[in-house]
Amino acid sequence: MVTLDQKLRLRSKTYIAIIIIGLAVSGLTAFPLETEIAFLVKHNETFPVALQVWFLTVYQALKSTNVDYPFLNYGTDWLAFAHIMLAILFIGVLKDPKKNKWIIQFGIICCLSVIPLALIAGNIRQIPLFWQIIDCSFGLFGIIPLILCLRDIKKIEALETNC
Numbered sequence: 001m002v003t004l005d006q007k008l009r010l011r012s013k014t015y016i017a018i019i020i021i022g023l024a025v026s027g028l029t030a031f032p033l034e035t036e037i038a039f040l041v042k043h044n045e046t047f048p049v050a051l052q053v054w055f056l057t058v059y060q061a062l063k064s065t066n067v068d069y070p071f072l073n074y075g076t077d078w079l080a081f082a083h084i085m086l087a088i089l090f091i092g093v094l095k096d097p098k099k100n101k102w103i104i105q106f107g108i109i110c111c112l113s114v115i116p117l118a119l120i121a122g123n124i125r126q127i128p129l130f131w132q133i134i135d136c137s138f139g140l141f142g143i144i145p146l147i148l149c150l151r152d153i154k155k156i157e158a159l160e161t162n163c
């Protein structure tokens with residue numbers, strides 16, 4: 001028979017696995033940007049016109065930059081690295097959710113911080129508003145499993161306090 005504690009721990013680990021996979025995939029896909037955007041441009045017809053124009057603009061900028069200034073991609077390499085390192089950080093929660101709940105709290109702060117960064121830096125960098133909203137959605141969707149995990153960790157703590 002599965003205890004409530006075991007059920008809560010399994011559920012919290014599932015939420016964290018989603019975060020780890022999301023961060024790792026985000027990191028790994030930050031390396032081949034030109035190739036990925038080229039693919040999107042090639043299959044553009046399925047997207048709204050505004051997105052088609054944006055993908056083409058981004059592709060042309062990446063292609064030009066990669067020819068003339070390939071060292072600028074080093075910045076996105078570090079972005080990719082940071083995502084992968086953050087994914088590894090969340091493994092601590094898999095090992096011991098209660099002891100490492102600070103990582104969940106840190107993740108929630110990061111998700112909340114995505115929104116002002118996307119809106120402020122996006123505006124300064126002339127990113128279209130629809131893309132800024134897409135960027136904000138990463139914070140909004142990322143925070144959901146983190147809040148659910150934190151809720152379950154608090155329930156685990158309450159169970160242990162009552163025992």
